[in-house]
Amino acid sequence: MDVIYTDNNATTRVADEVIQEMMPFLGEFYGNPSSMYTFGDRVGKKVRTARRQVAELINADPDEIIFMSCGTESDNAAVNAALEAFPEKKHLITSVVEHPAIKNLFSYLEDKKGYEVTFVPVDSKGRLDTQVLYDAMSDNTAMISLMWANNETGVIFPIAEIAQKAREKGILFHTDAVQAAGKVEIDVKKTGVDMLSLSGHKIHAPKGIAALYVKKGFKFPAFLIGGHQEGGRRGGTENTASIIGLGKACELARQNLGMMGTQVREMRDYLESRLLEEIPGTSVNGEREHRLPNTLSIGFDAVEGESILMLLDRKGICASSGSACTSGSLDPSHVLVAMEVPFKSAHGTIRFSLSHYNTKQEMDVIVDTLIPAIEKLRQMSPFWKDGKMV
Amino acid sequence: MWDYTDKVKEHFLNPKNVGELKDANGVGETGSLNCGDALKLFLKVNENDRIVDASFMTFGCASAVASSSALTEIIKGMTLDEAAKLTNDDISDYLGGLPKEKMHCSVMGQAALKKAIADYKGIQILEKPGEMVCECFDVTDLEIIDAVKTNGLETTEDVTNYLKAGGGCGKCLDRIEEVIASVNATEEK
Numbered sequence: 001m002d003v004i005y006t007d008n009n010a011t012t013r014v015a016d017e018v019i020q021e022m023m024p025f026l027g028e029f030y031g032n033p034s035s036m037y038t039f040g041d042r043v044g045k046k047v048r049t050a051r052r053q054v055a056e057l058i059n060a061d062p063d064e065i066i067f068m069s070c071g072t073e074s075d076n077a078a079v080n081a082a083l084e085a086f087p088e089k090k091h092l093i094t095s096v097v098e099h100p101a102i103k104n105l106f107s108y109l110e111d112k113k114g115y116e117v118t119f120v121p122v123d124s125k126g127r128l129d130t131q132v133l134y135d136a137m138s139d140n141t142a143m144i145s146l147m148w149a150n151n152e153t154g155v156i157f158p159i160a161e162i163a164q165k166a167r168e169k170g171i172l173f174h175t176d177a178v179q180a181a182g183k184v185e186i187d188v189k190k191t192g193v194d195m196l197s198l199s200g201h202k203i204h205a206p207k208g209i210a211a212l213y214v215k216k217g218f219k220f221p222a223f224l225i226g227g228h229q230e231g232g233r234r235g236g237t238e239n240t241a242s243i244i245g246l247g248k249a250c251e252l253a254r255q256n257l258g259m260m261g262t263q264v265r266e267m268r269d270y271l272e273s274r275l276l277e278e279i280p281g282t283s284v285n286g287e288r289e290h291r292l293p294n295t296l297s298i299g300f301d302a303v304e305g306e307s308i309l310m311l312l313d314r315k316g317i318c319a320s321s322g323s324a325c326t327s328g329s330l331d332p333s334h335v336l337v338a339m340e341v342p343f344k345s346a347h348g349t350i351r352f353s354l355s356h357y358n359t360k361q362e363m364d365v366i367v368d369t370l371i372p373a374i375e376k377l378r379q380m381s382p383f384w385k386d387g388k389m390v
Numbered sequence: 391m392w393d394y395t396d397k398v399k400e401h402f403l404n405p406k407n408v409g410e411l412k413d414a415n416g417v418g419e420t421g422s423l424n425c426g427d428a429l430k431l432f433l434k435v436n437e438n439d440r441i442v443d444a445s446f447m448t449f450g451c452a453s454a455v456a457s458s459s460a461l462t463e464i465i466k467g468m469t470l471d472e473a474a475k476l477t478n479d480d481i482s483d484y485l486g487g488l489p490k491e492k493m494h495c496s497v498m499g500q501a502a503l504k505k506a507i508a509d510y511k512g513i514q515i516l517e518k519p520g521e522m523v524c525e526c527f528d529v530t531d532l533e534i535i536d537a538v539k540t541n542g543l544e545t546t547e548d549v550t551n552y553l554k555a556g557g558g559c560g561k562c563l564d565r566i567e568e569v570i571a572s573v574n575a576t577e578e579k
Contacts, residue, residue, distance in 0.1 A: 381448070
C-alpha cells in the first residue's frame with residue numbers, strides 16, 4: 001500500500017539530494033572537522049559551506065548560526081542565554097499556544113525558578129492578543145519568545161511588528177521558527193529578531209540536527225559547556241553528516257520556497273475547499289489569511305479524531321489529530337483549547353500538513369477516504385442524526 | 391500509536407450492533423461530547439428478564455467503539471442478574487486487553503450497562519453517594535476508593551486511566567492523591 005504522507009509539520013521525508021550529500025560523510029570522510037590535516041579539513045570545509053547555506057535561508061551571516069541537536073535544544077539554549085544575559089530581570093513573555101519546548105520550559109521557570117511569566121492569549125482564530133503582549137513588556141522583562149507560526153493551525157504571528165516593539169523597549173526577542181522555516185520567507189535582518197530556532201527534520205533534513213541564529217553583538221553563553229566547537233557557543237564534536245545534510249536542505253528549501261506559496265498552497269486550498277463542500281458539519285481552525293501555505297487544521301462535528309486517523313491509516317494516509325487522547329485526558333490540544341474551539345469539532349480535528357512531494361491526486365484520495373469514514377463514524381455517533389448535530 | 395489487539399481493531403473496523411434499537415426497553419447513556427467520549431446503550435429485555443438484543447451508539451476513540459461493540463456482544467442472551475455482575479475487566483478481557491490509558495473505555499461500557507438496566511427496571515439512579523472529587527467526569531471519592539482497592543491502583547495516573555478522574559481540568563489531582571493515600575493508610579493498619 002502506498003503511503004500518502006500529509007504530516008509534514010510532524011516530520012518530513014529526507015530529500016534524496018540531502019542523503020546524497022551526506023553519504024560520503026557517514027562513510028569515507030569521517031575526519032574531525034577541527035583536525036589540523038587535510039583529511040579532517042575536508043569535512044571542515046563542508047561544515048563551513050553548510051553554515052553558509054543555513055544562514056542564507058534566513059538572510060543571516062554564517063557566524064550567526066550555531067548548530068544544535070534539535071529544535072528543543074535550540075529553544076532551550078536561546079532561553080538560557082537570555083536569562084544569563086539579564087540575571088536581574090525576572091519576567092518572561094510567551095504565548096499560550098507555543099510548542100512544549102517553550103511552553104513547558106517557561107512553566108518550569110515559573111514554578112521552580114521564581115520567574116513571572118506572561119502567557120499571552122490568542123483569540124478564537126488563533127491570533128495573538130498583541131495588546132496584552134505590549135502591555136506586559138516592562139524593564140523587568142528578560143526576554144520574549146514567540147513562535148513564528150503555529151504547528152497545529154499554521155497561524156502566523158506578526159513577528160516583525162513584535163520584534164520592532166521589543167527592540168524599542170530593549171527586550172531580547174527569540175522566535176521559534178521551526179514550523180515557519182522553509183514554508184514562508186524568513187529574513188532576520190528585515191524582521192530584526194535577536195535569536196531564531198529552526199530544525200532540520202521539518203525541512204527534509206534528518207532528525208537530530210537543528211540551528212540557532214544569534215544576532216551578531218549578543219554575547220551568547222554556551223548551553224552545552226565543553227569544547228571550542230561552534231565558536232565556544234556549543235560544546236560537542238560536530239554531527240558532521242547531519243550538519244552537511246541540513247545545509248543542503250536549507251539550500252533546497254530556499255529554492256523551493258516559491259513552490260510552497262504556489263503549488264503546495266493550491267493543493268492545501270483544494271483539499272480544504274473539497275472537504276468543506278463535501279462533508280457537512282466541517283470547519284477550519286485558525287485564521288485562514290495569515291497561515292502557513294501547507295497547513296490545514298479541520299474539525300469534523302460529532303466524531304473523534306483518533307477514530308478518523310485509524311480509518312485514514314487503513315488507506316496509508318498519515319495525518320495527526322487535534323487531541324492528545326492519552327492517559328484518560330481526552331482534552332483537545334492546548335492550542336485548540338486556548339482558541340476555545342467548540343468541543344463538538346475540537347475532538348474531531350485533523351491536521352493535514354503538506355509538502356511539495358504531495359500531489360493533487362493524493363488530495364483526492366484523502367477526500368474520497370474521508371467522506372465514507374466520517375459518514376461511518378457519524379452513523380455510530382449519538383450526537384449526529386439526519387445530517388446534523390443533535 | 392496505540393498497541394491495540396487485533397480484536398480491538400476488528401471491533402472498531404467492523405463494530406457489531408451499531409445504531410438505535412427501535413423497540414428497546416432499557417437505555418443507558420454515559421459520557422458527553424465535552425469529555426471526548428460518550429456511549430448510548432440500548433437493551434431489549436424479554437419477560438423473563440433476559441437481554442434478547444442490544445445495540446449502541448458511541449462517540450469516541452477506537453477503543454471506545456470496540457468496547458461498546460464487545461459489550462453488546464457479551465450481554466446478548468444474558469439475564470439481567472448476570473449482566474449486572476459484568477465488570478469492565480470482562481469487556482477488556484473479551485478484547486484481549488486494552489492499553490492501560492484506555493481502560494476508562496471499558497469502564498464507560500460498564501457504567502452505561504448499569505444505567506440501562508436501571509432504566510428498564512424503572513429505577514431512578516439516585517445521586518451518587520460520597521463526595522464529588524472530579525467534576526469534569528463526575529467521579530466521587532467512594533468510586534476512587536473502590537477502584538484503588540479492587541484494582542490495586544497506586545498513582546493518580548492509574549486513577550485517571552481507570553476512571554478518567556483528574557483527566558480533565560486537573561484541578562482535583564491533589565484530592566485524588568489524598569484519597570489514594572487514605573486508602574493506603576487504612577490498608578497498612
